[in-house]
Amino acid sequence: MAQDIQTFDTIIIGAGPGGSAAAYPLATTQKVLVIENDLWGGTCPNRGCDPKKMLYSAVEVRDRARNLQGSGLNGLPAIDWPELMAFKRAYTDHVPADTLSGLKAANIATVHGRPHFISENQLKINETIYQADHFILATGQAPVVPNIPGHEYLQTSTDFLNLSELPERIAFVGGGYVAIELANIAASSGAEVHLLQHNQHILRDFPEDYTQLLSAAMTTNGVTFHWDTELDGVTETDDGLLLTTNQKMLEVDAVFVAMGRQPQLATLNLAAAKVSVEDKGLVVNNHLQTTNERIYGVGDVLLKKQPKLTPVASFEGRYVAQAILNDKVAPITYPTIPQVVYASPQIAQVGVKLDFAKEHADQYRIVAQDVSKWYTFNRIKEPTARVTTIIDQISNLLVGAVVYASIAEELINDLTALINQHTTQEQLSQQIMAYPTPASDLTYYYG
Ligand SMILES: Cc1cc2nc3c(=O)[nH]c(=O)nc-3n(C[C@H](O)[C@H](O)[C@H](O)COP(=O)(O)OP(=O)(O)OC[C@H]3O[C@@H](n4cnc5c(N)ncnc54)[C@H](O)[C@@H]3O)c2cc1C
Ligand SMILES: NC(=O)c1ccc[n+]([C@@H]2O[C@H](COP(=O)([O-])OP(=O)(O)OC[C@H]3O[C@@H](n4cnc5c(N)ncnc54)[C@H](O)[C@@H]3O)[C@@H](O)[C@H]2O)c1
Secondary structure, eight states: OOOEEEEEEEEEEOOSHHHHHHHHHHHTTSOEEEEESSOTTOHHHHHSHHHHHHHHHHHHHHHHHHHTBTTTBOSOOOOOHHHHHHHHHHHHTTHHHHHHHHHHHTTOEEEESOOEEEETTEEEETTEEEEEEEEEEOOOEEEOOOOOTTGGGEEOHHHHTTOSSOOSEEEEEOOSHHHHHHHHHHHHTTOEEEEEOSSSOSSTTSOHHHHHHHHHHHHHTTEEEETTOOEEEEEEOSSSEEEEESSOOEEESEEEEOSOEEEOOGGGOGGGGTOOEETTEEOOOTTSBOSSTTEEEOGGGBOOSSOOOHHHHHHHHHHHHHHHHOTTOOOOOOOOOOEEEOSSSEEEEEESOHHHHHHTTTTEEEEEEEOTTSHHHHTTTOSOOEEEEEEETTTOOEEEEEEEETTHHHHHHHHHHHHHTTOOHHHHHTSOOOSSSGGGGGGGGGO
């Protein structure tokens, strides 16, 4: 029987934000195939950013109401978990089918399956061989699950975002974005929440002054932090799950690990395609080419210093599409990338890091402001709001910021635009912003 061989210009593996962002511009002139082995749309819309923020919608409204108790509001709304989950599912249930029909409508071929390379320009799924001039690896990451006794009881963020009922007692292991955001949602929704962190720092990318403010606020909101605590094992009891740690024992009803994520590359047989891989991800050059120059990588699967976020994956996907269509494209340069932790309140940062600015005081002016009493924050009775901006000493331009406030997500985007557009305080003062809004405060962040 003749071998089934299908030929494309570009084959993309992974239909998340990175792979999809590359597929659409390529398909305007090329024959493109996207291969996905799980849910079309990838992590962000199915089991990441979007479902997380659907659940957070109720949390932020409740936070606002809590802050206004005694200032015109009486009584705190209670979160109804099954209803909130139904609201989330009404969004996520459509994502795979909508993603697939979007790809098909753009004339992009699609295959559901798990490919492995058999040569530098061919891969195989079942009995079919797919070959192309270029490939894009956009396979993202999956949660790390430690191989400890009782690992079968460990759940991940994907399970949490699908819980039909909220367990009464929950433990999260880890102190990164995922553990903090999900612990905050669970506590606001009425669960008894424990967070086990193996050292004494949460959110290691963010300045410690700010993360300590957040852990104090979360403690007030009912989260118990267990510092310097390592999970050694889990056993089932009559009442729940018993967690054995290097500190004390703890009984809960569910335990979710959020100890970081690892690249999904193991099944691709990349050696056959002469692509080098490290444990922490795919090695690429400044054109996002792997060690096989016709095979590119984008998104979370990369070994890179940029944060692993949806808009970064999409930016890289669009860049690689241009690189494939025009081999003279310049090396990738990233704009300033904002990071937001959606907790109660939010922490956000962008640009030059605060610790770096402190170490280079001759280069940067640091404007640290407690803005709790400013009109914008007082109006919503924000208990603590802080904004630190970092100004270049010579140009007087804004180059970095950290925000601790319930509206940090909006403010950080405004500050990011000022940084990227090199806007001076004088230029900003020539603009008229709607008042009173967070944007009408912007000139005051130049100090
Ligand atoms: C709980 C959670 C919350 C998050 N919240 C935010 C947020 O608020 N904001 C933000 O910017 N980012 C957030 N992120 C990160 C964001 O989801 C990722 O940065 C983004 O999805 C990366 O896109 P990607 O295309 O690189 O990878 P992914 O979205 O992971 O897509 C990769 C795709 O490849 C597929 N795949 C993997 N291996 C194979 C294979 N061998 N064959 C075929 N297909 C394969 C996968 O099934 C998946 O569909 C969050 C992540 C998590 C887990
Ligand atoms: N709001 C957002 O933008 C958002 C939200 C969620 C996730 N994300 C993305 O997803 C990525 C993954 O998030 P994450 O929270 O899983 O990872 P993370 O890298 O942010 O945090 C991992 C945490 O686990 C801890 N840890 C590591 N090894 C451990 C061990 N052996 N025992 C106990 N704890 C250990 C670390 O100290 C850290 O606190 C993030 O880095 C980010 O790129 C972004």
